[in-house]
Structures are given as C-alpha cells and as structure tokens.
Amino acid sequence: MPEPAIIPRPAHAIFPPGVLPLAESAQVTAPPAIAGLLAEVLPGVGGSFQLTEDAELGPEGYRLRIDGSGVEALATTEAGLRWAVSTLRQLAHPDGLPYAEITDVPRLPWRGALLDVARWCHPIEFVREFVDLLALHKLNTLHLHLTDDQGWRFEVHKYPRLTEVGAYRTESNSGHARDGRFDGTPHGGFYTQEQLRDLVTYAQSRGVRIMPEIDLPGHMQAAVSAYPWLGNDPERQLPVRTAWGISKHVLNTDDATLAFARDVLDEVVAVFPFEYVHLGGDEVPLDEWTVSEAAQKRVANEGLGGTAELLGWWIKEMGDHLAGHGRKIAAWDELVEAAPPKDTLIFAWRGAERVTAALDAGHEVVAVPQEFVYLDHYETQSPDEPLAIGGHTPLDRVYGFEPVPTGAAGRVLGTQGMLWSEYTPTPSLVQFRAFPRLAAVAEVAWSADRDLSDFHQRLDAHLVRLEQRTVTVNRLGLPR
Numbered sequence: 254m255p256e257p258a259i260i261p262r263p264a265h266a267i268f269p270p271g272v273l274p275l276a277e278s279a280q281v282t283a284p285p286a287i288a289g290l291l292a293e294v295l296p297g298v299g300g301s302f303q304l305t306e307d308a309e310l311g312p313e314g315y316r317l318r319i320d321g322s323g324v325e326a327l328a329t330t331e332a333g334l335r336w337a338v339s340t341l342r343q344l345a346h347p348d349g350l351p352y353a354e355i356t357d358v359p360r361l362p363w364r365g366a367l368l369d370v371a372r373w374c375h376p377i378e379f380v381r382e383f384v385d386l387l388a389l390h391k392l393n394t395l396h397l398h399l400t401d402d403q404g405w406r407f408e409v410h411k412y413p414r415l416t417e418v419g420a421y422r423t424e425s426n427s428g429h430a431r432d433g434r435f436d437g438t439p440h441g442g443f444y445t446q447e448q449l450r451d452l453v454t455y456a457q458s459r460g461v462r463i464m465p466e467i468d469l470p471g472h473m474q475a476a477v478s479a480y481p482w483l484g485n486d487p488e489r490q491l492p493v494r495t496a497w498g499i500s501k502h503v504l505n506t507d508d509a510t511l512a513f514a515r516d517v518l519d520e521v522v523a524v525f526p527f528e529y530v531h532l533g534g535d536e537v538p539l540d541e542w543t544v545s546e547a548a549q550k551r552v553a554n555e556g557l558g559g560t561a562e563l564l565g566w567w568i569k570e571m572g573d574h575l576a577g578h579g580r581k582i583a584a585w586d587e588l589v590e591a592a593p594p595k596d597t598l599i600f601a602w603r604g605a606e607r608v609t610a611a612l613d614a615g616h617e618v619v620a621v622p623q624e625f626v627y628l629d630h631y632e633t634q635s636p637d638e639p640l641a642i643g644g645h646t647p648l649d650r651v652y653g654f655e656p657v658p659t660g661a662a663g664r665v666l667g668t669q670g671m672l673w674s675e676y677t678p679t680p681s682l683v684q685f686r687a688f689p690r691l692a693a694v695a696e697v698a699w700s701a702d703r704d705l706s707d708f709h710q711r712l713d714a715h716l717v718r719l720e721q722r723t724v725t726v727n728r729l730g731l732p733r
C-alpha cells in the first residue's frame with residue numbers, strides 16, 4: 254500500500270497500521286443519496302454513513318474511521334458525508350482501504366473554480382467530468398461563465414437567436430486558434446436548458462453548486478450580434494466577436510434591453526437553483542454610451558452623475574429583479590466603485606488589494622486575484638508549455654496564496670481557481686492548465702494548516718490518481 258495522500262490536507266488524520274480489504278458485496282447503511290453516490294463512485298466500499306449532531310464539524314465537516322470492523326463516517330449534513338466519500342475515493346487502492354482516523358473541517362465555505370465555456374464551448378460531458386473532479390478536491394462551487402463577446406452558450410426559449418446566431422463564430426480568432434494555428438476554423442455550440450438541468454442535478458449529487466454568470470452590460474457582443482436592437486447602433490449588424498480582448502459594443506440602456514435581460518435572467522433562475530447569480534459587470538468601455546443620446550437621456554432621467562454610473566445602475570436594476578426571485582447577486586470588482594447594493598458578493602480579481610477595497614466598501618468577497626489564482630496564465634517558463642494568455646503563475650505561488658486579509662475572517666467567503674478559456678480550445682488543455690494548480694487552490698480554501706513540502710509529497714500520488722482517470726496534467730514544473 255502506498256502512503257495515504259489526501260488533497261486537500263485533512264485537519265486531523267492518523268493512519269494506524271492495517272488495511273481493510275474491499276468486499277465483494279459491500280453493505281451500506283446511509284441516507285439514500287449517499288448510498289447512491291457510493292454505489293456509483295466506490296462500488297466495492299461499504300460501511301455506515303450517518304448524520305449526527307456535532308458542533309465541531311459545522312455544515313461540511315466529517316469524521317471517518319476505517320478499521321478492522323469496517324468504515325464509519327459521521328457528519329451533520331449530507332454535504333459532510335459527501336466529503337467523507339471524496340476522501341475514501343482518494344484512499345481507495347486495489348488492495349483495500351488503509352486504516353484511518355480522520356476529523357476534517359473546511360476552513361472556508363466557498364471553494365470553487367470558474368470555467369469559461371463562452372470563449373470555447375466544451376462538450377457537456379467534459380463539464381460533467383470537471384464537476385466530478387471538483388468534488389474529488391472538495392471544491393463545492395462551479396462558476397459557469399456562460400456568455401461573452403465571443404459566444405453565447407445558454408439556450409433562451411424567448412430569444413432563440415442568442416444560440417442560433419450568438420453561439421457561432423464564423424471566422425477564427427486572433428491568430429491563436431486550435432493548436433496555435435490560425436486556420437479559420439469556425440467554432441460554436443451551446444447547452445440546452447435540459448442539459449444544464451441534468452448538469453445541476455448531477456452536480457448536486459456530488460455536493461457541487463453551480464453559479465451561472467451572465468456577463469453584462471459589457472462582454473455582450475454575441476447577444477448584440479443576435480439582436481442588433483440591444484446595441485447602441487441598431488442599424489449595425491455586428492458579428493460574434495472573433496478576436497480576444499474587450500469589445501466596446503456594450504448593451505444599450507433602453508427599457509426594451511433591460512426587459513430582455515430580465516427575461517433572460519428569468520430563464521436562468523429556472524435552470525440554476527443556487528442562491529447567487531453572477532451578473533458580471535467587468536470591463537465595460539464607456540465609448541458608446543458617451544456618444545449615445547439615449548444613454549445621456551437615461552443618465553439625466555435617473556439622476557446619475559454621468560455615463561460611468563450607468564454600470565452601477567444596470568447591475569442594480571438586475572439585482573432588484575433577481576431579489577424578486579429570492580436570489581442574491583455577485584459581480585466583478587469593477588462594481589465596487591459603482592456603489593452597488595451592499596449585499597452584492599464581490600469577486601475581487603484585479604489584484605489582492607481589490608479584496609481589501611471591496612471589504613472596506615462593506616461587501617462580502619470571493620478572493621480571486623489574478624496574480625494567484627488565474628490558472629489561464631503560464632504555470633512554468635518551459636518552452637514546451639502551450640501558448641497561454643500570458644502571465645506566469647507557478648504552482649507554489651498558488652499554494653502560498655492567503656485569501657483572507659488580517660481582520661477579515663468571515664467576510665472573505667473563499668476563493669476559486671480561474672479557468673478563462675481564450676487559450677484553452679480543447680478539454681485536455683483545460684485540464685492541463687487546471688492541474689496541478691487547482692489542487693493547490695483546493696488546499697488553500699479547505700486546509701487551515703498548510704505545508705508546501707508536505708503538499709508536494711502528497712501531490713505525486715495524487716497526480717498519478719488523476720492520470721489514471723485520464724486527466725491531462727502539467728508536469729513541466731514538477732521534478733522528474
């Protein structure tokens with residue numbers, strides 16, 4: 254038996270000598286959802302999985318004991334029992350399960366990954382497997398970036414052209430197409446609401462919540478290409494954007510456009526039950542609003558100080574609408590300066606100092622500064638690393654990230670690994686960028702006690718585990 258290697262590192266674990274063989278027909282005593290999960294992911298493993306009252310465990314912690322008499326797991330919620338199953342998945346070996354006594358509690362409640370399916374649309378089966386990989390790392394949130402200038406991926410019944418037109422690029426992109434060659438390959442695709450509902454159900458079975466993002470009022474060129482009346486020059490037929498970078502073609506400020514966005518969000522909340530909807534709000538160029546008479550009128554009618562305030566106004570209108578559905582909103586840190594409602598959850602991305610700025614403005618924060626958790630950056634300086642957007646964010650820097658500034662305990666909900674996809678046209682490239690760094694993000698978010706050299710020791714076995722599941726891993730930064 255190899256040394257047990259659990260990632261993220263459990264709060265307390267000891268491994269007495271001994272191995273519990275896997276039984277042919279495993280007896281399971283567990284709530285039905287947990288029994289179903291076990292049968293799916295660990296068919297040879299039985300045991301007792303019970304809910305209990307135990308203040309020390311909180312909503313996601315668990316206790317796990319493996320010895321000669323079998324497996325016993327305790328937690329206060331099914332979520333906790335699911336994480337016990339994730340630990341068992343990492344411990345399971347063809348020879349059996351090592352004896353263990355584990356008490357494990359996460360440090361932060363929001364542990365996740367952003368997956369950008371807008372720039373490149375990956376098959377829904379890949380997204381499903383990605384959710385399972387999140388669960389294996391006890392990451393509980395998938396932030397699904399569904400729309401952008403370069404593609405609209407969410408089926409909207411009321412506006413079919415969003416996916417008929419907005420989901421397809423007719424030309425290729427800025428010279429960084431598939432395999433780094435500019436070959437003019439068209440690209441497109443989208444997810445039906447039925448596919449996404451199935452994904453949500455599957456994710457729930459794994460303990461993963463899905464937060465959809467509809468990025469507005471910028472990053473909307475795909476929508477404007479489908480319905481030119483959403484844009485600031487309705488006479489102009491724009492294509493779905495083929496270059497990366499920021500489009501200056503943003504949504505206009507007409508009543509009809511706000512009604513459109515509300516309709517879209519109505520369909521979004523009908524598919525995704527999670528309490529938060531992410532409304533974007535990043536990188537909104539003011540060029541078009543500045544010259545638009547309608548936008549000037551809106552500024553005057555709403556008593557705003559100028560076009561820069563239209564961003565905050567847009568998000569507030571949508572937030573009010575979503576509050577009517579009982580939902581809360583999340584937005585990128587650009588919103589902080591636009592004074593959004595205090596209960597807007599801020600995703601601080603433009604640098605660690607933005608975490609503090611958002612906290613000072615009274616918001617709860619998910620800390621995702623690009624210098625630590627943007628996994629679309631290069632991981633190594635090896636010439637063999639495929640083309641990336643830029644940056645250089647090595648594994649050990651990710652591991653050393655401290656998401657919670659002094660004095661901010663409880664107000665930074667957590668962190669995410671960020672997989673923007675401009676330069677990851679294939680599923681295996683997404684995995685290559687994600688691993689090993691997403692394993693480090695998981696440990697940053699889950700484990701109160703971190704130790705870099707101990708992480709590296711466990712990582713070897715962990716990456717072999719991932720590769721056995723045919724996950725592509727970036728080994729260029731690791732010792733051979």
Ligand code: TNX
Pocket residue numbers: 535536585602627629642673674675
């Ligand atoms: C900035 S992070 C963006 C994304 C890009 C990313 C590339 C954020 C809110 N906006 O649109 O994909 O940089 O690293």
